[in-house]
Amino acid sequence: MTYAHAPLTARLLGSLVPVMCPPEAWPLADAIVAHVGLTMGALPTPFRRALVTGLYGYDALALAWAPGRLRRAHQLPPDLAERYYLSWEHGPTPAHQQLAKGVGQLIKLGCYEQPAMQAALGYTPAAWIERVTRRRLEVYRDDIERQQAAILAPDPLRPPRPRRAEGA
């Protein structure tokens, strides 16, 4: 869980933000890249290592991509970054395609996890949750307490047996 991007990884992910996210999100690139780091921190270690290795490969193989003119992926201008990403999205092997898709998904997730992006959509779940939670407790308190008591009530048809094993 204590993953942190290496500088190259962060730069590469940042260069992909304009490819994956709408223009209004581009100023949030640092925060989006940081969120990708949180998500990558939750991945199993072998998966995360494979992903980072794939990202390095994505970055380095741009050197051999003719339109890139010997630049790494994170150094490409936005129009070429887009074309280079497309070359992986429709790449020759499932590995190319899955890497492009997976990285894109992480960036899109991070994009719409940004509070500013959610606010722009009018997405306000916390306020809704607070309101309906309060109302539920006000209106249905008796039923709620009845269920909580029922959860702990013994079943008269199941008399307990004496315990056998010792605890520790």
Next chain:
Amino acid sequence: MVAVPRPAVRTDHVPAGVTTRDDLTAPLTLAADVVIVGSGAGGATLAAELAECGLDVVIVEEGRYFATRDFTADASAAVRALYRDGGATMALGDPPVLFQEGRAVGGSTVINGGMSWRTPERILDRWAREAAIDGIRPADMEPYFARVERRIHVAGQDPESIGTDNALLKRGADAMGWKVIPNLRNQVHCPGSNNCAFGCPTGAKQSALVSYIPRALHFGARLLSDVKIDRIVMAGKRATGVVGHAVGADGEPGVAVTVHAALVVAACGAIQTPALLARSGVRSPSGRLGHNLSLHPNVKLTAVFDEPVRGWEGVHQAYQVREFEAEGLLFAAVNIPPSILAMTSHPRGAALGRMMRDYDKTVVAGMLCEDTATGRVRSIGGRPQAFYQLADFDAAKLVRGVALLSELLFAAGARRVATPFAGVPELAGPDDTRALYARPIPKRAMEVVTVHMMGTAAMGADRARYVTDGHGRVHDADGLMVCDASLFPTPIGVNPMETIMALATRAAAHVLDTWAP
């Protein structure tokens, strides 16, 4: 660059009877009558039933203990905290199928939608007939279903909790003349916070976390959270306990944990259970351990309406469209947060922005497909890896289901519908839905997910064909049971939680009837 997590989940106020990694500072050895690995629908139910009758039960859960007050609308943080591997678990195949498993006290019941349906009678009859399981016909199972439904309070939704997305789904089904029914859910006056998949923040959903686990603890069960079981200890063919280790905050292994018990129960779900048995050296004479994986492949559609929908305001899946149940297809409205919608949608860049600008006018509808193919879980380096190939027949069924569901959404007033098929343009009307049949849609273009994994330690009388007997006791092993969806001989076509709980209740009765340590 180090990201700072926003506050989302707290882990204070752990109840009595629960031992967490914070308490585990030295190696721990316990003795009990029964040790249950996994605290979800199967494990928690079995634990409560056995503890109430006086057996000394220890539950071991790999995930953390979270309380209702810990759950918030921060979906991404919840996924990282509550889902195995941050939700990035995948069955490899064509297409790859993303699946989710809960990893927290309460298991996947903490993150499911709360749909509570009995096993269809045709399925129970099939299990009795094909797997030769005694006492599993609908009439036999009736008392177990009834008992579970009382415990987790299965009920219809209060009308005021039903949001616009579900009302539109029902409107479309009614317009098509299709069968649509209110969903039964394990809830007490659920107010429709639509946060089910990220932990119920109201406490209304009666997940195992707030029902069977408190009951088990009340009757004396002990629960170890943050403990991963490495293997079941076998003495010849008899299981004698489990060994594992605490899981640190950084995921690194902590102190050793050992539990000796007369009965060991694997209840960690259809992906983890076969892997646990395999790495413990358990060999099924059937050769079927880990085989027979069914997934109920799910796909989703997004439909944009003229009117405000605000899908996050109202209950998750208030209705199910059952018109095509006989074909193995169910439809429902399944709102998801914008980040997850964006992540799982094909558009990117400016096109993604255009799509998301209509988020508050969007209905997300999902489809469950009862599958005919089976996959496999292999244990690779001790870790499970699922493999699954979508059958041609099921792929065709997904296309048909998407076309039907699109028709429903247009009948409800949708202006456009995005399908789960890459490369297929948005549908602009009912005529476009019919065109879906005209073009071949490759499986690799299908965005398929699931939360229903089943069948990898299937039960049946014949030890040459099934891994366990009809109660979940592993064939050719003593003191070893399975108690989760691994047991299902076939997919069931509906949400599996209540089936798992009913089978666990039935298993508990069998254990108590035959208990002789």
